[in-house]
Structures are given as C-alpha cells and as structure tokens.
Amino acid sequence: MGRCLHKKAKTIFGCESMIPFLYRLLAAIIYASxxxxxxxxxxxxxxxxxxxxxPVVLSASRLKQPQSEAPSAxxxxxxxxxVASGARNxxxxxxxxxxxxxGYDSGNVPFASYHGATDQYARRMQVLIxxxxxxxxxxxxxxxxxxxxxxGDIERIEVIRGPAAASHGANSLQGVISIIxxxxxxxxxxxxxxxxxxxxxxxxxGRLGQSGDDLDYRLTLSNRSDHGYxxxxxxxxxxxxxxxxxxxxxxxxxxxxxxxxxYSDGIRGAGxxxxxxxxxxxxxxxxxxxxxxxxxxxxxxxxxxxxxxxxLNYYHISRSYLDNMxxxxxxxxxxxxxxxxxxxxxxxxxxxxxxxxxxxxxxxTADDPLTFRSPQALNVFQVFVHxxxxxxxxxxxxxxxxxxxxxxxxxxxSPRATLNYHxxxxxxxxxGASMAYRSPVMFEQYADTSYLVSRPFKxxxxxxxxxxxxxxxxxxxxxxxxxxxxxxRIYQDRIxxxxxxDPYVAAGPVLTxxxxxxxxxxxxxxxxxxxxxxxxxxxxxxxxxHQRVNxxxxxxxTLAAFIPRLQAYVNQCSLLVPADSGSILLTQQxxxxxxxxxxxxxxxxxxxxxxxxxQNLMRRVDMRMAYTFGHQGEPGSGDISFVVQNxxxxxxxxxxxxxxxAGFVFNRRFYLNATLEL
Amino acid sequence: MTLLLGDSSAxxxxxxxxxxxxxxASIRLSVREPNGSxxxxxxxxxxxxxxxxxxxxxxxxxxxxxxxxxxxxxxLFLGQKMPQGISAIYLDQPWERQVDFxxxxxxxxxxxxxxxxxxTRLEISPLLNSVANHGGSVVAQSVQSAERLFSSLExxxxxxxxxxxxxxxxxYNATSIRNILLTSYRHEVPLIGLSQGYVNAGALAAIxxxxxxxxxQTAKQIVAFEQRRGLAxxxxxxxxxxxxxxxxxxxxxIRLPSESDIRKxxxxxGGAER
Numbered sequence: 012m013g014r015c016l017h018k019k020a021k022t023i024f025g026c027e028s029m030i031p032f033l034y035r036l037l038a039a040i041i042y043a044s045x046x047x048x049x050x051x052x053x054x055x056x057x058x059x060x061x062x063x064x065x066p067v068v069l070s071a072s073r074l075k076q077p078q079s080e081a082p083s084a085x086x087x088x089x090x091x092x093x094v095a096s097g098a099r100n101x102x103x104x105x106x107x108x109x110x111x112x113x114g115y116d117s118g119n120v121p122f123a124s125y126h127g128a129t130d131q132y133a134r135r136m137q138v139l140i141x142x143x144x145x146x147x148x149x150x151x152x153x154x155x156x157x158x159x160x161x162x163g164d165i166e167r168i169e170v171i172r173g174p175a176a177a178s179h180g181a182n183s184l185q186g187v188i189s190i191i192x193x194x195x196x197x198x199x200x201x202x203x204x205x206x207x208x209x210x211x212x213x214x215x216x217g218r219l220g221q222s223g224d225d226l227d228y229r230l231t232l233s234n235r236s237d238h239g240y241x242x243x244x245x246x247x248x249x250x251x252x253x254x255x256x257x258x259x260x261x262x263x264x265x266x267x268x269x270x271x272x273x274y275s276d277g278i279r280g281a282g283x284x285x286x287x288x289x290x291x292x293x294x295x296x297x298x299x300x301x302x303x304x305x306x307x308x309x310x311x312x313x314x315x316x317x318x319x320x321x322x323l324n325y326y327h328i329s330r331s332y333l334d335n336m337x338x339x340x341x342x343x344x345x346x347x348x349x350x351x352x353x354x355x356x357x358x359x360x361x362x363x364x365x366x367x368x369x370x371x372x373x374x375x376t377a378d379d380p381l382t383f384r385s386p387q388a389l390n391v392f393q394v395f396v397h398x399x400x401x402x403x404x405x406x407x408x409x410x411x412x413x414x415x416x417x418x419x420x421x422x423x424x425s426p427r428a429t430l431n432y433h434x435x436x437x438x439x440x441x442x443g444a445s446m447a448y449r450s451p452v453m454f455e456q457y458a459d460t461s462y463l464v465s466r467p468f469k470x471x472x473x474x475x476x477x478x479x480x481x482x483x484x485x486x487x488x489x490x491x492x493x494x495x496x497x498x499x500r501i502y503q504d505r506i507x508x509x510x511x512x513d514p515y516v517a518a519g520p521v522l523t524x525x526x527x528x529x530x531x532x533x534x535x536x537x538x539x540x541x542x543x544x545x546x547x548x549x550x551x552x553x554x555x556x557h558q559r560v561n562x563x564x565x566x567x568x569t570l571a572a573f574i575p576r577l578q579a580y581v582n583q584c585s586l587l588v589p590a591d592s593g594s595i596l597l598t599q600q601x602x603x604x605x606x607x608x609x610x611x612x613x614x615x616x617x618x619x620x621x622x623x624x625x626q627n628l629m630r631r632v633d634m635r636m637a638y639t640f641g642h643q644g645e646p647g648s649g650d651i652s653f654v655v656q657n658x659x660x661x662x663x664x665x666x667x668x669x670x671x672x673a674g675f676v677f678n679r680r681f682y683l684n685a686t687l688e689l
Numbered sequence: 690m691t692l693l694l695g696d697s698s699a700x701x702x703x704x705x706x707x708x709x710x711x712x713x714a715s716i717r718l719s720v721r722e723p724n725g726s727x728x729x730x731x732x733x734x735x736x737x738x739x740x741x742x743x744x745x746x747x748x749x750x751x752x753x754x755x756x757x758x759x760x761x762x763x764x765l766f767l768g769q770k771m772p773q774g775i776s777a778i779y780l781d782q783p784w785e786r787q788v789d790f791x792x793x794x795x796x797x798x799x800x801x802x803x804x805x806x807x808x809t810r811l812e813i814s815p816l817l818n819s820v821a822n823h824g825g826s827v828v829a830q831s832v833q834s835a836e837r838l839f840s841s842l843e844x845x846x847x848x849x850x851x852x853x854x855x856x857x858x859x860x861y862n863a864t865s866i867r868n869i870l871l872t873s874y875r876h877e878v879p880l881i882g883l884s885q886g887y888v889n890a891g892a893l894a895a896i897x898x899x900x901x902x903x904x905x906q907t908a909k910q911i912v913a914f915e916q917r918r919g920l921a922x923x924x925x926x927x928x929x930x931x932x933x934x935x936x937x938x939x940x941x942x943i944r945l946p947s948e949s950d951i952r953k954x955x956x957x958x959g960g961a962e963r
Binding site (some may be wrong): 057058059060061062063064065066067068069070071073074075076077078079080166194196197199200222223224225227261264316318359362436642643644645 | 695700756758761839843856857861866867868884886887889890891939
C-alpha cells in the first residue's frame with residue numbers, strides 16, 4: 012500500500028483515497044469528535060507532553076520476574092486461570108500447581124502442602140500476601156478460610172517450588188506461595204455479585220473503587236457461607252464476613268504510600284457426631300468456633316528514575332480463635348499478634364547487575380492459656396541480600412543469602428545460587444542449589460498441656476530447625492510457532508532434622524508428648540507444566556508431577572518402646588506423597604461473550620501424615636460456563652456463570668479421617684454466580 | 690537575532706546552552722521572555738508554543754518556531770500570512786518514523802492500540818497508513834472524560850498488542866500515567882512513550898528528540914539563514930534519541946533489539962534519520 016501523498020493535508024481526510032474503508036471510518040469517528048470541540052485546547056498541542064516529568068510507576072518491586080530468569084521453579088496462576096478454574100477459595104486454585112497437595116480436614120479446614128508429607132497444619136511453606144507473611148503461630152500453617160482476602164481481589168499467585176529463603180524469608184522450606192492482590196487503582200466504579208449453590212453455598216460481594224489524581228482506593232465487602240461437606244455426621248459449615256480496603260496515595264513523583272487493611276469475622280462449625288464419650292454424650296460435641304482476623308499494612312515506596320528503589324513497610328496481623336467447647340473445658344481460645352517492620356533497597360549496578368538487600372524485624376505473640384503456661388513472644392530478625400548478575404545476554408546468575416535469628420536461640424544462613432543459561436532466547440536451562448531452614452513453631456518448642464489426662468504435650472528436649480538442601484535442573488522452552496511453552500525440572504530435596512513426636516513418661520502412667528529432630532526425608536521427582544494456546548480462543552494448561560520420597564530415622568527417641576513406631580512410619584514413608592499427580596485446565600472462548608472452561612485434577616493414592624487411612628485415587632472434573640454482557644467495565648455490564656465441581660461425581664474421599672471412615676465422599680457441587688457493574 | 694524562550698525550565702535552558710555553543714561567535718543572540726513587544730530583528734527564533742504565539746502576534750520579523758509540535762504549529766500558522774516568512778523545526782517525530790520505530794522494537798505487533806480524547810487534534814492518516822504498511826492495524830478508543838479512562842483503557846488493551854502514546858495531555862499526564870502503566874502492564878501490553886520521562890515511568894521504549902538535538906539543527910538553520918537570507922520549509926527533527934526500558938522488557942519477556950539494531954531496521958524501512 013502506498014503512503015499518503017498529501018503531506019500537508021490539514022485534516023485526516025487529506026489522503027482518504029489511500030486508506031481502506033475501516034481506517035476511513037475510524038478517521039471519520041475521530042474527526043467527528045473534533046467537530047464537537049470548536050475550542051482549541053492549547054495544552055493538548057503544546058510541547059509539554061514531551062517534557063512532562065512522570066513518577067516511576069513500574070519500579071523494581073512492581074515488575075514480576077520472567078520465569079526464564081527466575082532463580083527457582085515458579086508456577087504463576089493469573090486472574091484468567093483463577094476465574095477459569097471456577098474455584099471459590101484460594102486453596103482449590105493451588106491444585107493447579109504441580110506437586111501441590113490440597114486437602115480438607117473438614118469442610119472448613121482446607122490446607123495445601125507442597126510435596127505432601129504433611130498434616131493439616133502444613134508448615135513447611137511460606138505464605139505471603141503482598142509480602143505479609145500469614146504463616147502464623149502457634150502451630151504454623153495457614154488458616155486459609157480466615158485470611159481477610161477475597162479471591163476476586165487476587166491479581167496473581169506465584170508459587171515458588173523449592174526453598175527461597177534468600178528472596179522470600181524464613182520458613183520457605185519447601186516453597187513459597189506468594190499472593191499478589193490487585194492494585195488500588197484497579198477498580199473504578201461499583202459492582203455487586205451474588206452466588207448461590209447447593210450445599211448451602213451462598214455469597215454476596217460488593218465492591219467500590221475510585222482512582223483519583225493522587226489517591227486511589229478499592230473496597231471489597233463480602234459474606235460467604237456453606238454447609239461444608241454437608242454431611243450430617245460432622246458439623247463443618249462456615250460463615251465468613253470480610254472487609255478489604257486497599258488505597259494508594261502519591262506524595263510526589265517519587266514517593267507513594269500503599270495502605271491496606273482487612274477484617275474477617277467467621278463462624279465455623281465444629282464437632283463430630285461419630286465420637287461418643289463412654290460416659291455419655293459426645294467427645295466432640297457440635298458447636299461453633301468464632302474467629303476474627305484483621306490486619307493493617309503500610310508500604311512506603313520511594314522509587315527513583317535511576318532504578319533505585321526503597322521500600323519501608325510495616326504490618327500488624329491479629330487473629331483470635333474461640334472454641335466454645337462445653338464438655339472438656341469451658342473455653343478454648345487463643346489470640347495472636349504479629350508486628351513486622353521491613354526495609355528493602357533495590358540498587359541497579361549498571362545494566363548487568365542488580366542488587367537487592369534488606370532487613371526485617373518481627374515480633375510475634377501468642378496468648379493461648381490452654382497450650383502455653385504463659386503468653387509467648389518471639390523476636391525474629393533477618394537480613395538478606397540478593398544479587399542478579401548478567402554475565403552475557405545468555406548467562407544469568409542469581410546469588411543470595413538470608414541470615415536469620417529465629418528468637419529461639421537459632422541463627423542460620425540460608426544461601427542460594429542459580430545459573431540460568433539461555434541456549435537460545437527461547438530455550439533456557441536452569442541449575443540451582445539452595446539451603447533453608449524451618450524454625451520450630453511455638454507449639455513444638457513451648458507447648459505445655461501437662462494438665463491434660465489424655466495426650467498431654469510438653470517439650471523437654473531442645474528442638475533444632477529443620478534443614479533442607481535442594482538441588483534442581485530445569486528447562487524452559489518456548490515453541491512460538493506451535494503456541495507451546497514447557498516448564499520442566501528434576502529435583503532432589505534432602506530434609507534433615509525433621510521434627511517428629513517424641514513421647515516420654517513424665518510422671519505416673521500418662522505418656523507425655525514432646526518433639527525431637529528424629530527423621531531425614533529425601534524427595535526426588537519430576538515436575539512439568541505445558542501450556543498450549545491455539546488460535547485466539549483456546550488455551551490449555553497441563554501440569555504433571557512424579558515424586559518419590561524416602562525416609563530414615565536419624566534421631567534418638569526418648570523411649571525405646573516407640574522406636575518400632577518410628578520405624579513403621581519410615582517404612583510406609585513412600586506413601587506420603589502421591590507418586591503421580593496432575594491437572595489440566597482448558598479454556599475455550601466459544602463466542603465473544605461465551606466462555607467455557609474445565610479443570611481435571613488427578614492424584615494417586617497418598618497417606619497424609621496424621622490421617623488414619625490412605626486417601627485413594629482422586630479424579631475430579633470441574634466445569635464453568637460464563638456469559639458476559641454489556642461493555643466491559645461500564646455500568647450495566649457484567650457476567651453470569653455456572654460452575655460444577657466434581658461434575659461426574661467421582662467417588663473420592665478427602666484427607667479427613669471422619670468422612671473416610673464413614674465412607675463419605677466429596678459430593679458434586681454447583682453454583683450460579685451473577686456479577687453486575689453499577 | 691532574537692531568541693524567544695517559552696519558559697525558563699530545564700529543556701529551554703538546555704536548548705539555549707547548546708544553541709550558544711553551536712552558533713558562530715559572529716551571531717549575536719538576544720534572549721527574551723515571550724511577553725511584551727518582540728521588536729524587529731533579523732530573525733526571531735521562537736522556542737516552544739508560547740513563544741511562537743507571541744512571535745506570531747508581532748510578525749515584523751521572519752520567524753523560526755522550534756521545539757513545537759507540528760499540530761500546534763499548524764493551528765497557529767497554517768493559512769496565516771507571514772510577510773517576513775516563517776518556518777519551523779518540529780519537536781515531534783513524523784508518524785512514519787514513530788511507526789517504523791515501533792516495528793523495529795516489536796516486529797510481531799498486529800494491533801496497535803491508541804487512546805485519544807475528543808480534543809485530540811492530530812493528523813492521523815499517516816499513522817494508519819504506516820501501520821498498515823507494516824501489516825498491522827490500529828485499534829483506537831476514545832476517552833470521553835478522565836473518569837472514563839479506566840474502562841476505555843480496559844477495552845483498548847484487551848484488543849491490542851502495544852499501546853502507542855500520543856501527545857495528548859488530557860490522556861497522558863503525571864496523574865493518569867500511573868493508571869495507564871499499571872493497567873497496561875497487567876494486560877502485558879507494552880507502552881511506547883514520547884520521552885525519557887515515559888521510559889523512566891515504565892514505558893517499554895520511546896523515540897524522541899532532545900532540546901539539544903533541536904538546538905543543533907536550529908544552529909544550522911540560523912547559519913543557513915544568515916548566508917541565504919531565507920528560511921527552509923518546516924521540517925521534522927533530523928536526529929532522534931531512542932530510550933529502552935530493559936527491566937520492563939525482561940519482565941514482559943520481550944527481547945529488545947539493541948539500539949543500533951533498531952536504528953538499522955529503521956533505516957531499512959526508511960524511517961531513520963535523514
């Protein structure tokens with residue numbers, strides 16, 4: 012096609028004969044809009060547009076690292092995948108991570124653990140929300156249902172598979188789940204959403220947001236409930252009300268303050284109608300647990316145009332848990348507080364080197380009179396440094412280390428070194444080694460329930476942190492012509508000083524439980540994610556993990572009588588992870604307004620640490636169909652979606668002991684959601 | 690020779706400094722602010738739109754308007770009778786060069802996103818042609834008001850491979866740039882900006898001419914004027930600067946060519962310096 016000949020044409024019609032119809036139409040639209048504006052706007056035609064000073068928006072901490080240059084294997088689940096999965100809670104989304112185990116102790120106690128080998132207090136992964144760690148005392152792990160976090164506010168979830176203490180802090184023994192929520196600027200207007208389904212599934216969500224010259228905010232209010240497994244025998248329904256606010260205020264072109272707060276108020280059903288007390292009544296009577304969680308977080312970001320960035324942040328988390336257990340004792344509850352102050356400085360050293368260093372101080376308290384004799388407090392201190400060195404366009408090294416004082420008398424270095432070699436720009440090989448620690452949780456170190464007549468806990472031995480040494484080789488490939496990308500790796504993780512129950516006799520006939528570093532575990536495996544996009548409308552994600560675990564008794568138990576029990580655990584250790592597991596997520600845009608997606612989840616037999624029976628093969632299919640209407644983002648627009656979970660009613664049971672014993676299965680669930688922009 | 694400065698801020702200072710260095714000592718410059726009478730002079734060099742307007746109001750001398758956008762210059766002088774003659778060195782890049790640059794940076798782009806406000810007054814057909822010459826198409830979306838920027842952005846980004854900034858301060862300004870960059874980043878759509886400021890903020894790349902580069906060209910024109918007593922036709926800047934944001938490129942997994950490769954590719958498509 013030729014170029015416009017009329018170089019001096021004043022209007023866009025000057026060379027209309029040269030441009031195709033569509034362009035003429037477009038030009039006409041722009042021209043028409045000009046006709047309505049006779050007044051001449053000098054500010055739009057002056058030279059100021061070229062000299063204006065802008066704030067640094069996409070500074071270092073806002074930019075996500077490309078997978079081909081990341082120092083660890085990483086699974087990124089973005090909003091599209093979250094929506095397509097149809098999941099109602101965060102934990103179910105994690106089924107899309109190769110090697111991740113997702114289970115439910117009961118309908119209101121979901122948990123996730125990477126590389127299995129866990130109990131319901133999965134405590135070998137770090138979990139961060141916008142950099143705030145929600146891996147909480149006294150027992151470690153994460154209470155997923157309670158976190159003030161709405162699934163619709165999540166921008167993406169980055170799951171680092173492997174230890175990453177150097178970049179993500181302590182306790183990232185086996186991996187890190189880092190949840191990044193949507194920016195304050197991401198919502199402009201208001202919307203309401205309603206969900207209704209079987210099993211008591213119900214949710215109401217309201218959102219409000221506004222972006223202004225120097226202040227943005229978004230607010231989400233929600234109330235959700237369900238009947239849990241919906242089984243008569245266990246009382247595991249839940250109802251949760253939440254509020255989440257995020258706002259961003261720009262002081263000037265270099266400084267901004269991000270302010271977040273959240274509040275969650277929940278009622279959890281508890282109790283088991285299958286457990287009777289020989290003396291009469293239930294040992295676990297049906298009752299309600301009340302939980303309240305809140306947080307406040309302030310991040311001050313100072314970003315300079317030379318690439319330097321300072322981030323100073325503070326947050327406070329509090330959580331209270333009150334179990335109205337009428338039989339054994341009057342009330343069982345705890346109150347936790349966490350304060351953390353952190354500083355991070357990113358300093359680019361020319362084009363080929365970028366250094367990040369920082370320090371955090373954390374103060375944790377747990378007031379749990381029935382678990383600890385007195386309120387517990389821990390002061391944790393960390394410094395970290397991470398350097399990204401680019402030796403050539405094809406060779407990149409990531410070196411980093413964290414030094415931690417865990418407040419329990421342990422001081423450890425956690426180093427990591429990785430090389431990423433781009434064989435061609437499309438094909439990358441990554442090789443890395445790292446070391447990390449998990450400090451004992453408060454319960455393991457300080458629990459004292461020696462007043463109990465059954466299973467009292469009181470630790471008398473000194474417990475050291477668990478240690479992991481991890482090695483891996485990974486490959487990332489892009490086959491652009493075919494629309495395929497592949498992420499695969501083999502790994503070997505050796506965990507030593509694994510903390511395990513160590514019973515002893517304190518006084519009288521009652522056996523008291525303490526903890527000791529008794530085991531070593533060796534994990535080996537292969538993980539892969541294949542993404543296939545064909546055409547503009549079809550997208551497939553395929554995850555597969557093959558894993559193997561071996562255990563060995565390495566510590567000495569206090570009572571020789573229990574050595575066979577430890578040995579029995581060692582002998583059946585290989586069942587702690589499913590040999591093969593995987594998932595498939597297919598998204599198909601049927602018409603511009605109609606989208607279909609389906610997820611398939613597969614998990615071979617697995618024995619969770621504290622479950623009495625192994626969990627058999629699980630196969631589950633979820634489906635979602637969604638219709639959108641109106642102009643996206645404008646008032647009057649929205650969508651209607653229908654989700655079915657476990658569509659073919661595969662009879663699989665979850666981890667929990669009770670449903671398994673009773674032969675109960677995860678029943679098919681379906682729900683309808685409608686969202687309207689106001 | 691009168692130098693009429695629109696402003697005393699850094700770009701105008703940089704322009705003046707370079708111009709002084711490049712002019713032969715025989716040419717005397719008298720620097721004025723654009724208020725009051727300009728007075729008769731051999732040649733009035735008006736720097737920026739404000740200075741050009743001021744010069745236009747007192748057309749007793751030949752005028753060379755520099756560092757002015759073409760659209761602004763056209764609105765001011767096109768059709769006006771300037772007895773002593775008038776010319777310009779524009780600040781903006783010709784669309785062809787801008788588009789050649791875009792395709793040198795991102796050869797695979799199919800859909801170029803464009804946001805414009807009802808006040809946008811730009812000659813857009815060369816842009817449409819240039820994009821079509823590269824086998825692409827333009828996805829344009831009007832922004833009716835600042836409040837509607839958000840939904841307009843979402844719409845244009847969901848159908849674009851790249852967002853091309855245009856000189857319209859109603860859309861692109863220090864307060865809105867945050868929203869634009871964060872939203873486009875979320876859509877993994879890179880922004881091609883208009884200045885170093887855009888690239889510092891988070892745009893993938895920008896092509897622009899620095900005041901110093903305009904000053905060099907201006908010095909040449911002044912010398913030529915002295916020799917020939919005549920002004921050349923208005924022209925776009927001869928030289929340009931390329932700025933790339935490697936951090937953003939890496940994060941978006943875009944493999945940026947080197948600056949010299951970009952210039953080479955632009956020469957091959959004809960949009961390079963002339």
